[in-house]
Amino acid sequence: MLGAIYTVISLQLLILATLFYLVLHRVIVRLLEHRAERRKQYFEPHVFNLLNNPEATEPLERSPRPGDRNLVKELLLQQAVQLKGEERQNMTAAFENLGYVESEISALHSRRWWRRLEAAINLGIIQSQVAISFLIGATKDPVEDVRLAAVRALGQLNNPWGLKVLLNAIEEGERWTGSNIVEVLIGMGAMVSPEIVSRLESTTNVNARLLYVRLCGLLRIPQAVRRLCLLLDDADKETRISAARALGQIGDISAVESLISSLDDESWEVKAQAAKALGALGDVIAVEKLKEKLSDKNWWVRHNAANSLYQLGEGGVEVLHKTSASGEGLSSIVAAQILAERALGV
């Protein structure tokens, strides 16, 4: 069969070609890397010069060699991301003067999603106000990674549009991943808090409310405490759990009574979070109830109660010593464990 012979020969040729390609590719890549290193060394001092003189772009523009523009861009970005204050602003001016802001903005429309992603990330580092409206457009990109990068970039530019997009996304639910939204919002800092609290109060969407509760905890928003205490009685278990956790993270002592009643919740997760939160709040009136929970049949409730007792100072520690010495059941073991761990400093 001639066909068989052709198959064999063509396969062998394919293999040889691939092997040859591999070695060639590697050699070329190495050569390009070496060259890039040398070019970088040439450009570096001029890049550093820009930190104080954003107008001194001439030496960086002079070279027409292909690949140099990207190289210089890379160098600039590597340094810009490590700076803040006056030098960072100078870098932004330098980016603008060298035309990189323009080129990254047009890359936001690239057909390749990874180029758009790179552009959004870079514009976040560059922090040029010129890019704002384009980044806003990028928040509607079909690829989630790009949308996120655009929103993050807007946050880095202290522009509230990004915040608006995300808050709407929370209500919509589908096109965005919850944890991604939460992470970006946290990165935006203080400007986010008043919006979150008002939405927490007003929203009817249970999933959205869960996200807001989570954010209030992570951002430690004291204005949310009143509403969170009310949510400790909500019919939805997840809401109660999140509210208890958030109250612990905020640490506002006015929540102590509500959390103490949550220690009798029907769900062990809520009890465990409430037990943990009470340690953070620091009010010793919780000691009695926490002591009861040392004998709870759930491991997490016992351990969080013991930990919190320790955190509550003398009164709590004394309870732990007494319980540990009593030698009765699980409560004495858990008390002994917590005391031993703290004594070792772990």
Next chain:
Amino acid sequence: MPQGDGNLAILSLNLAFLSYFIAINTTYFILLVISYFSVLRYQRRTENEQWRRIIQSPLTLPVSIIAPAYNEELTIEDSVRSLLMLEYPLYEVIVVNDGSKDKTLEKLRTAFNLYQIPADIEERVPCKKILGVYRSPDNPNLVVVDKINGGKADALNAGINVSRYPLICAIDADSLLEGVSLLRVTKPFLEKPEKMVAVGGIVRVANGCTIEGGRVVRAGLSRAWLPLIQTVEYLRAFLFGRSGWSALNSLLIISGAFSFFRKDVVVAVGGYRQGSLGEDMELVVRIHRYLREQKKEYEILFLPDPICWTEVPESLKTLGRQRNRWQRGLIETLSIHRKMMLNPKYGTVGMFAFPYFVFFEMLSPLVELAGYIVAPISYALGMVDLAFFGLFLTAAILVGVVLSTMSVVLEEISFRRYPGISDIAKLVAASLLENFGYRQLTLLWRLKGTWDYLNGKTAWGKMERKGFARN
């Protein structure tokens, strides 16, 4: 041309073998193509990722690393030290001393200044008796558990019972992780907290790498042939095969050297199976089975990022024992869960992945070796012509070479962890050698493994420890 009925039977037999080889290599090829897209996509997403930002995020999920240790006195201190130095905001390292007969526990005790503490331990999953729990004041995130010997699965279960965090990372005591390993592997859990239940990382060959302080400082290729060939083998079979299955959400194996699970799911299915030979695969298959039976939406992912390195056998004897054990573990898992085979209730796992493992992994030693015997004999006796024999050799060996080289190509255009020019030459040589002798040798070992399994041999073999200082 062949004549007569007897010859017709021989010809059919040869055709059968040929079809088998074509089928197996076609499947491999499909997986490879899927992997290409999957790997490149992953690379593009993570190229620009600022890992330093993620490490500061308050959202990162805390992890309990569980490292079972049995007779590891030579290397345990180095391993644990490097595990304590990972770049991750909140995690604990649980070393489970599985009744070692050597000085493993003593070494740990002195190296880390351990004190025993009373411990309230919840039996979430079954495990043999725990003798003591130890903590170290200098290393607050280290927990050492001493227990009666029960095997690796049992030790992992003990670790699960002691662990405090929602994600567990099961590793081998001699796995070498990179600083950013935890960050990369927990990201999928953050992105899909409801659905993601397990993530596996790629394991790469550490032989030949420069290792300092339990870390791979510079990736390199071994000078010895055997580990070098295994490097390409791991690239082909582990990296790219698994990426393919992962893209189809039918990943059946996550390497026990570095695997992540959501603890609640592992507890729900009952933990690792005690006394199991291939406890890593068995757990993953059981999780697939459980979640599909419960009709829950879930995802088990494989990450192609090079983030875990392990020492591979350098002698034929040890390698043979390892492959023997792997084969026995594979057969054991497949037979325990045989209900899933070609069962539409189990979706792509039951209809594609399971049959693939049965026909192309479990049975391949039998079929392939038979083919290697029958085909040349048939040709020598003139029952098949040269063209046919040539086709057979092509399907059996040459296509394998194509696959191996394609794997090296994918490595070259994505991660390129071995940067030197001589490195690529070595990889090229290894991808040729792998198919001329090495693969056939592994078939023999796996055949022996099948035979041993059928004879009821269930013990683990031994691997000589060489210690960590190698260049």
Next chain:
Amino acid sequence: MARILIAEDDPNTIKLLNYRMQSMGHETVSAIDGGKALEMATKENPDLILLDIMMPVMSGVQVLRKLKFQDETKNIPVIMLTAKAQEEDIVDALKAGAVDYVTKPFSFAELAARVNRVLASRS
């Protein structure tokens, strides 16, 4: 004019700090991980050490403790370099003997002020 040791695992950060310190008129040496940082500190006897809190092999705080333990290096003032959210590490570092810390991203003015203050109080 002082000799400053920069211990940082990110080579870009080393370049940046080199530039800044040199533009202030100082001499610099650098180390890319904890082990080398200890070596260089002992060998070069710098006037000040800028130490990154998170480094491979040995963490910044561990290096700091070792520096304070060795006679040859215990009197060299150390400024820690930290990223925003590493609060507990900062406290640990200060307790272990660091004289100050600077957060990343860097402000040149802040770097200069802190470095100058430490060097001035040394002489």
